[in-house]
Amino acid sequence: MEILGLIDLPGWLVGILSFVFTVCLYTWYKQSLFKRLGITSKDTVFFLGDITEMRQKGFNYIDSKMVDKYGKVFGCFIGNIPSLVISDADMIKQITVKQFSSFTDRASPIQLTERWQSAVSIASGDHWRFLRTTLSPTFTAGRMKAMCPYIHKCMTILHEIIADNVKKSPEGFDIVPFIRGYTMDVICSTGFGLEVSAQTTPDNAFIRNSKEFLDFDGLRNPLFLLQMFFPVISEIFPKLMRTNIISESAFEFYETATKRAFHERKEDHSKHNDLLQLMIKAHKGDDLDKSGIQNDVVDSGLSVEQRKTRGFTDTEILINSIIFMVAGYDTTATTICWMIYDLVTQPDIQDKLIEEIDEKIGKDVPSYENVFKLQYLDMVLQESQRFHPIVGRLNRKAIEDVEINGVKIPKGMDCTFAPLALHFMPEYWDEPNKFRPERFAPENKGNINEYAYLPFGQGPRNCIGKRLALLEVKSTIVTLLQKYKFYKTEKLVEPMPMSKTGLSRPDKPLIVKLDAR
Numbered sequence: 423m424e425i426l427g428l429i430d431l432p433g434w435l436v437g438i439l440s441f442v443f444t445v446c447l448y449t450w451y452k453q454s455l456f457k458r459l460g461i462t463s464k465d466t467v468f469f470l471g472d473i474t475e476m477r478q479k480g481f482n483y484i485d486s487k488m489v490d491k492y493g494k495v496f497g498c499f500i501g502n503i504p505s506l507v508i509s510d511a512d513m514i515k516q517i518t519v520k521q522f523s524s525f526t527d528r529a530s531p532i533q534l535t536e537r538w539q540s541a542v543s544i545a546s547g548d549h550w551r552f553l554r555t556t557l558s559p560t561f562t563a564g565r566m567k568a569m570c571p572y573i574h575k576c577m578t579i580l581h582e583i584i585a586d587n588v589k590k591s592p593e594g595f596d597i598v599p600f601i602r603g604y605t606m607d608v609i610c611s612t613g614f615g616l617e618v619s620a621q622t623t624p625d626n627a628f629i630r631n632s633k634e635f636l637d638f639d640g641l642r643n644p645l646f647l648l649q650m651f652f653p654v655i656s657e658i659f660p661k662l663m664r665t666n667i668i669s670e671s672a673f674e675f676y677e678t679a680t681k682r683a684f685h686e687r688k689e690d691h692s693k694h695n696d697l698l699q700l701m702i703k704a705h706k707g708d709d710l711d712k713s714g715i716q717n718d719v720v721d722s723g724l725s726v727e728q729r730k731t732r733g734f735t736d737t738e739i740l741i742n743s744i745i746f747m748v749a750g751y752d753t754t755a756t757t758i759c760w761m762i763y764d765l766v767t768q769p770d771i772q773d774k775l776i777e778e779i780d781e782k783i784g785k786d787v788p789s790y791e792n793v794f795k796l797q798y799l800d801m802v803l804q805e806s807q808r809f810h811p812i813v814g815r816l817n818r819k820a821i822e823d824v825e826i827n828g829v830k831i832p833k834g835m836d837c838t839f840a841p842l843a844l845h846f847m848p849e850y851w852d853e854p855n856k857f858r859p860e861r862f863a864p865e866n867k868g869n870i871n872e873y874a875y876l877p878f879g880q881g882p883r884n885c886i887g888k889r890l891a892l893l894e895v896k897s898t899i900v901t902l903l904q905k906y907k908f909y910k911t912e913k914l915v916e917p918m919p920m921s922k923t924g925l926s927r928p929d930k931p932l933i934v935k936l937d938a939r
């Protein structure tokens with residue numbers, strides 16, 4: 423092919439060059455978005471964006487460094503997908519609360535298969551409002567009190583397992599797997615009345631299958647990659663680009679478990695007051711039907727009231743059961759583990775906490791009433807969550823063009839908050855690098871800007887399970903400290919690195935020694 427009468431190139435080479443030229447032009451246009459908006463843009467690698475850096479160093483590390491370098495509002499890219507990273511507490515308040523109606527949805531970098539759009543954590547607009555209002559009553563004080571006996575039953579098993587390990591390995595052992603099994607047992611029994619024996623069965627299927635979710639790696643998924651580098655494709659072919667987050671076999675595993683819980687409950691006429699019961703109450707049919715699960719999907723356009731009349735669909739029951747089982751277990755386990763780490767590395771704080779427990783609860787069984795009265799426990803947990811916010815990044819999507827504090831946010835923009843970076847900003851925290859539970863004492867709480875503290879997010883779309891999580895973490899720490907004192911071992915890595923995944927877990931075994939008190 424002759425070009426401008428100057429050079430003669432083979433057609434295939436012209437094709438390749440034109441493709442490369444178009445990709446470069448597209449990337450250049452996409453990645454100059456923040457400059458066009460007059461917003462500071464992080465230095466980024468052409469086409470790849472920050473992918474390599476994120477993968478090598480993790481969100482937490484990068485975000486903390488970026489805030490230092492670029493300030494409280496700046497743009498960055500994953501591939502060609504832009505995110506506006508916001509670490510300004512006032513803007514976070516505007517987005518999560520004051521102007522929530524313009525930011526009801528979460529941003530997703532990719533199109534998910536239709537059924538996932540029925541998850542309360544992923545759904546948008548009125549669909550999300552309907553799901554959230556139906557599911558929220560799961561966590562009222564009355565229902566939480568009713569959950570306590572279920573938590574205690576799981577706790578008794580945890581204690582038997584721990585006692586056994588203390589006997590077998592008096593020099594110390596990794597406590598993480600036992601806590602993870604325990605929190606899976608708790609969410610399945612408190613939410614669904616299911617006994618799944620995650621603590622007592624090795625390689626438990628509930629834990630194994632949840633890993634697909636928790637360890638989902640978009641960079642290994644071709645559809646995900648395609649949408650990351652060419653986001654325009656998912657705008658043009660949204661249906662074609664729909665990506666699954668877990669394999670069909672893991673999905674079928676959860677589907678079977680949910681159906682089992684549903685059928686057991688339908689035949690059990692005793693009074694239940696949990697998540698499953700709420701969903702069954704909101705469901706109009708008698709059974710969960712396989713074809714229903716695949717077809718009754720996102721009937722977008724229905725108002726909250728219309729959805730209430732229609733009731734919970736099979737898909738909504740199934741998908742939200744999966745979401746609660748997964749969201750409710752690893753988050754809570756990780757929070758308990760970080761708290762244990764903070765207690766073994768700061769024995770004076772552990773001693774003070776034991777003193778409070780001995781004085782106020784003694785050997786009484788922890789209950790909804792008594793654990794929430796432990797003030798020092800609350801302060802230590804809050805400080806532990808400031809040091810180790812386990813959800814690395816939160817976000818909201820602008821559903822229309824908005825201007826906040828002079829920053830122009832275009833419709834569709836992913837507004838990201840980075841909790842770890844925020845939790846260490848000297849502007850919001852006095853001596854941020856010091857572990858000081860006293861900063862959360864009632865008399866000091868007025869000094870805290872609540873929008874610079876995001877372990878459970880903020881606003882109407884914050885963590886729906888926060889109360890259950892707090893009850894579970896606090897009761898577990900109380901019963902453990904009623905029986906044992908924790909010590910660090912030589913094998914404990916200090917400081918403990920945070921994993922680079924979306925959920926910031928301790929990245930090395932948490933090898934601690936327990937002595938009976």
Ligand code: HEM
Pocket residue numbers: 542543544554609745746749750751753754757812813816817876877878879880881882883884885886887888890891892895
């Ligand atoms: C200590 C444990 C937990 C932590 C640290 C945690 C943290 C979070 C965070 C940071 C968010 C995002 C909030 C936002 O965007 O503003 C979230 C959302 C959510 N969490 Fe939790 N969570 C925990 C336990 C739980 C439990 C026990 C459940 C269920 C029983 C749960 C269910 C959910 C759900 C369904 C959402 C999405 C809510 C929505 O979009 O409306 N979480 N969680």
